[in-house]
Amino acid sequence: MLVVLLALNWIISSFFLAPPAREPVSYTFFLTQVQANNVAEITSTADTIEGQFKKEVAYTPTGDTKSEQVDRFTTQRPSFADDDLFSQLQADSVPVNANPPDAPAPIWQQLLIGFGPTILLVALFVWISRRMAGGGGGGGVLGSFGKSRAKLYQPESGPRTTFADVAGIQEVEQEVTEIVDFLREPEKYRKLGAQIPHGVLLSGPPGTGKTLLARAVAGEARVPFFSISASEFIEAIVGVGASRVRDLFDQAKKVAPSIIFIDELDAIGRARGSAQSLGGNDEREQTLNQILTEMDGFTGSEGVVVLAATNRSEILDPALLRPGRFDRRVVVSPPDLAGRRAILAVHTRGVPLAPGVDLDGIAASTPGMVGADLKNLVNEAALLAARRGHDQVRNNDFTDALEKIVLGTVRGLMLTPDEKERTAFHESGHALLGMLTPGADPVRKISIIPRGQALGVTFQSPSSDRYGYSKQYLKGRIIGALGGRAAEQVVFGDETTGAESDLDQVSNIARQMVGRWGMSDAIGPVTVLPPPGQESPFGLDGVAPGTKELIDSEVRKIVDECYAEALSLLRSHRPQLDSLAHRLLQTETLDEADAYAAAGINPSDAPGAVARGEAPGSSPAPGIPHAVSAESNGSGAA
Ligand code: ADP
Ligand code: MG
Ligand code: ZN
Numbered sequence: 001m002l003v004v005l006l007a008l009n010w011i012i013s014s015f016f017l018a019p020p021a022r023e024p025v026s027y028t029f030f031l032t033q034v035q036a037n038n039v040a041e042i043t044s045t046a047d048t049i050e051g052q053f054k055k056e057v058a059y060t061p062t063g064d065t066k067s068e069q070v071d072r073f074t075t076q077r078p079s080f081a082d083d084d085l086f087s088q089l090q091a092d093s094v095p096v097n098a099n100p101p102d103a104p105a106p107i108w109q110q111l112l113i114g115f116g117p118t119i120l121l122v123a124l125f126v127w128i129s130r131r132m133a134g135g136g137g138g139g140g141v142l143g144s145f146g147k148s149r150a151k152l153y154q155p156e157s158g159p160r161t162t163f164a165d166v167a168g169i170q171e172v173e174q175e176v177t178e179i180v181d182f183l184r185e186p187e188k189y190r191k192l193g194a195q196i197p198h199g200v201l202l203s204g205p206p207g208t209g210k211t212l213l214a215r216a217v218a219g220e221a222r223v224p225f226f227s228i229s230a231s232e233f234i235e236a237i238v239g240v241g242a243s244r245v246r247d248l249f250d251q252a253k254k255v256a257p258s259i260i261f262i263d264e265l266d267a268i269g270r271a272r273g274s275a276q277s278l279g280g281n282d283e284r285e286q287t288l289n290q291i292l293t294e295m296d297g298f299t300g301s302e303g304v305v306v307l308a309a310t311n312r313s314e315i316l317d318p319a320l321l322r323p324g325r326f327d328r329r330v331v332v333s334p335p336d337l338a339g340r341r342a343i344l345a346v347h348t349r350g351v352p353l354a355p356g357v358d359l360d361g362i363a364a365s366t367p368g369m370v371g372a373d374l375k376n377l378v379n380e381a382a383l384l385a386a387r388r389g390h391d392q393v394r395n396n397d398f399t400d401a402l403e404k405i406v407l408g409t410v411r412g413l414m415l416t417p418d419e420k421e422r423t424a425f426h427e428s429g430h431a432l433l434g435m436l437t438p439g440a441d442p443v444r445k446i447s448i449i450p451r452g453q454a455l456g457v458t459f460q461s462p463s464s465d466r467y468g469y470s471k472q473y474l475k476g477r478i479i480g481a482l483g484g485r486a487a488e489q490v491v492f493g494d495e496t497t498g499a500e501s502d503l504d505q506v507s508n509i510a511r512q513m514v515g516r517w518g519m520s521d522a523i524g525p526v527t528v529l530p531p532p533g534q535e536s537p538f539g540l541d542g543v544a545p546g547t548k549e550l551i552d553s554e555v556r557k558i559v560d561e562c563y564a565e566a567l568s569l570l571r572s573h574r575p576q577l578d579s580l581a582h583r584l585l586q587t588e589t590l591d592e593a594d595a596y597a598a599a600g601i602n603p604s605d606a607p608g609a610v611a612r613g614e615a616p617g618s619s620p621a622p623g624i625p626h627a628v629s630a631e632s633n634g635s636g637a638a
Contacts, residue, residue, distance in 0.1 A: 002122065009118040017105050017113060022050060022074040025059050030075045033057065034088055042089070043097040047077045160219035166212055167346045168339025168371070175330045176200065176213060179305050180221045183257040186303060197328040198295050199306040201265070201321070203313035204332030207372030210309035213332070214261045217307065224258040226251065230267040233287045241268070241287030249294040249304070257303030262291075265308040269316045288317060295325045314531070334370045337363055337464070343371050347378040354392040362398050365444070367462055377401055403445070406459060408452030415450065421585065422488065423448045423456040426498060428581040429487025429570060430458040430480055435601050436569055437476035442603065443596070446580075447589040455498060471519045474509055478562040479569070481506045486566035487577060506562075508532070510555045520554040523547070576600055 033039055033053060042051030053071045060067040077085070089096055163173055182189050182196045189196060202210040218225035226248060233241040252258045268284045268291075295306060308326060310316060320326055335343055341363040348359070366374065380401035385393040404410075415423065427446050434443045441460040448456040460480070485499040513519040515529025528543050528551060543551075570577055576599045583598035584590055596603045 002118075005118045005121070006115060010114045013110075013113040013117075017110060022072045023059065023068065023070040024061075025070060025073045025075050026062065027075050027077055027081065029059055030073065031083065031085075034085070034092070034094075037092050039089070039092070039094050041095045041097065044077075047079065048074065049077055050074045161212065161215040162219045163216050165346060166209055166216050167342035168335035169209060169213070169332055172202070172213065172330050172332050175328065176202075176217055176307075177220075179259075179307075180217055183221055183223050183259065183303060183305065186257065196305065198324060199308065199326035200328045200330060201313065201316075201326035202307070202309040202330050202332055204311070205334060205370060206311050207370040208332045208334055209371045210332050211263055212371070214263070214307055214309060217259065218261070221259055224252070224255045225261065226258065227261040227263070229263045230265050230269070233268060234283055239283075239286070241283055242290040245287055245290040245294060249297075252304045258305075260304065260306045262306065262308040265310040265320075266312045266315055269308075269310065269320050288320075292319055292325065334368060337367075340366055340369065340374060343374045344378065347375050348393075351378060351382055352392045354390070354394040357393065357395045357398065361395075362402070364463075365402065365461065367464075367466070373405070377405060380405060407445070407447065407457045408454060411450045411452065413450040413455075415448075415455065419455070420448060421581075422492065422496065423498070424581040424584045425487045425491045425577070426484040426496075427456040427458050428577055428584060429483035429485075429490075429566075430502075431483075431595055432573060432577050432580055432599055433480045433483035433486075433566055433569060434458065434460050435596065435599055436573065437479050439470065439473045440476040440480055442592065444592050445589070446584060446595050448584055449588050454501075471513070471517075474513055474519070475558070475562055478506050478509055478559065479566045481509075482559075482563050482566045483570070486563065486570050490567060490570045490574070490577070491581075506559055507555065510558045511551070513558060514551055514554045520558070522550055522554050 030039075030049065038054050038057065040052040040054045042049050044050070051073060053073065056069040056071045058067040059070045086096070163177070166173060179196065179200060186196075202213060204210060214227065218227065228248065233244050248260060252260050268287050270284070306326070313321075313329065313331075321329065341360060344359045344363055362377075366377070369377070377398070381393050381397040384401050384404075385397040388397070390397065427448055431443045431446045434440045441462045443458060443460050445457070445459040447458075451457060481502045482499075484502050485495060488495060488499075511529060512532070514523055516527050516531070518525030518527070528547055580595070580599045583594070587594070590598060592603070
């Protein structure tokens with residue numbers, strides 16, 4: 001590149017540096033011009049005469065038909081010429097110079113113009129590429145593309161994240177600490193013949209603290225820590241990803257013991273040749289292959305550990321997960337009650353709390369929330385307290401912030417009395433069925449203040465963390481979700497668009513019951529539907545057309561049964577429905593105690609209360625959000 005650039009530069013500049021060409025004219029023509037007194041000046045060496053005419057004149061070279069305009073000329077004086085040229089020129093007072101004719105530009109000028117611009121350009125390139133490489137050893141002119149962009153955390157620099165900043169995920173911390181320990185004292189493990197895993201894969205829902213944990217490892221490990229997001233390997237230029245991987249591992253090996261952290265691994269680690277990767281994603285595949293190759297290249301004595309994080313370990317390429325690569329897989333699950341309490345404690349360290357703040361209560365009322373949510377909750381509460389002019393954050397700042405996060409921001413929307421009444425009955429329908437259905441989550445809040453997209457909200461949450469769901473509970477959820485529409489039907493004999501999101505929820509739960517959880521007799525205990533969010537664009541694979549129809553009819557059967565149940569429950573409890581709705585119309589918002597009182601139900605006698613404190617299972621069932629029955633105002637229901 002450099003040589004080509006220099007050559008090009010030289011050629012172009014020599015065009016500019018070359019003196020303008022002179023037109024050779026015949027000596028006779030020159031003489032006529034001298035006689036016409038049209039010669040401005042001349043230079044002469046031996047018989048060559050070069051010079052300039054005062055005015056351009058037309059000259060037709062011998063043997064040519066076209067004439068051309070000439071002002072700079074050169075001519076040759078024949079040795080036999082017997083004119084008195086010099087005195088003629090003197091008479092016309094034409095200056096006669098003895099300079100060497102058309103000397104080339106001085107050598108320093110040639111060099112400067114010939115190579116200067118190229119050298120300047122190259123210098124600029126080097127400078128830019130160094131800056132892009134973070135001031136470090138950003139190498140060659142264009143070679144920095146293939147360099148890894150990994151950030152190197154030096155053991156002692158800046159404010160460190162430590163394990164003290166991570167709360168509520170002890171088991172995970174334990175696993176990771178072991179790795180850190182190994183890197184610090186490899187001898188302790190080697191003596192016993194133990195081999196440290198090559199790779200540790202952290203997987204879990206977003207916001208559970210995977211990246212945070214990795215940063216804590218960086219802070220604690222006191223070994224070089226390279227951190228990169230998998231998407232940073234991929235560039236528009238093919239082959240760059242693989243070369244970046246190579247570079248990253250080379251760097252890490254050079255300074256071993258060290259840790260490489262690859263965040264959001266699913267960006268490149270997706271199973272090769274799967275439906276989602278159709279359409280030639282060679283670059284991603286090459287990058288993935290390179291990672292596999294590098295990890296295989298470890299003999300275990302290098303002391304390089306690869307830490308990776310992903311939100312979706314189920315879509316990862318199986319090759320990544322086989323022993324010898326990411327052979328240790330750590331699931332980071334959403335925190336339980338104690339975990340949430342501990343995370344709240346971490347994030348309220350720097351927040352002045354008023355004496356009445358009940359962090360245990362807040363932890364109890366936030367089931368399903370992950371670390372990032374809790375951090376956000378604390379921040380919202382602090383913002384709210386500042387806006388209200390408190391100098392400490394009070395408990396009601398927390399509860400109001402929680403309400404805002406869970407239910408949405410209040411919208412200044414005026415409802416007509418008609419709409420308001422409808423919404424009140426709709427929400428009362430949800431709430432009453434939530435109180436009457438055995439096993440349902442207690443009703444925490446009912447509101448007919450419009451928020452976000454919703455005209456009204458009923459919020460239910462379990463008293464303790466739920467990890468698995470019974471068929472009866474799920475049916476209760478469907479009945480509760482249909483309660484809004486059922487109430488409208490019972491009271492007004494009419495239906496509105498308001499139930500759109502309820503119906504979404506209903507079909508979602510019912511389809512999963514049939515297709516994924518084996519809860520219908522006709523389909524039986526087989527999964528026939530893909531997990532939510534992983535539907536293939538080509539429809540259902542491996543499911544016979546007859547089965548698809550059966551799925552539909554089974555879903556319909558469940559929903560129909562539940563709707564009939566909802567209608568009959570509401571009809572038989574009509575007075576309670578009316579009293580709840582009227583109370584709601586008066587106050588617009590009811591919390592748990594008021595709501596049960598208005599419906600005339602004792603919370604501890606409510607069938608819904610029976611199921612409190614169920615035995616925890618493994619992990620929360622996917623695809624079941626908390627029961628927030630929010631009414632859209634139908635704007636998107638066209
Ligand atoms: P992800 O699992 O998606 O990588 P992050 O690690 O980025 O989640 O978490 C986002 C933020 O949430 C963190 O910066 C931290 O402030 C907070 N957070 C998440 N989990 C925890 C936890 N277990 N303890 C303390 N803070 C947490
Ligand atoms: Mg992350
Ligand atoms: Zn509803």
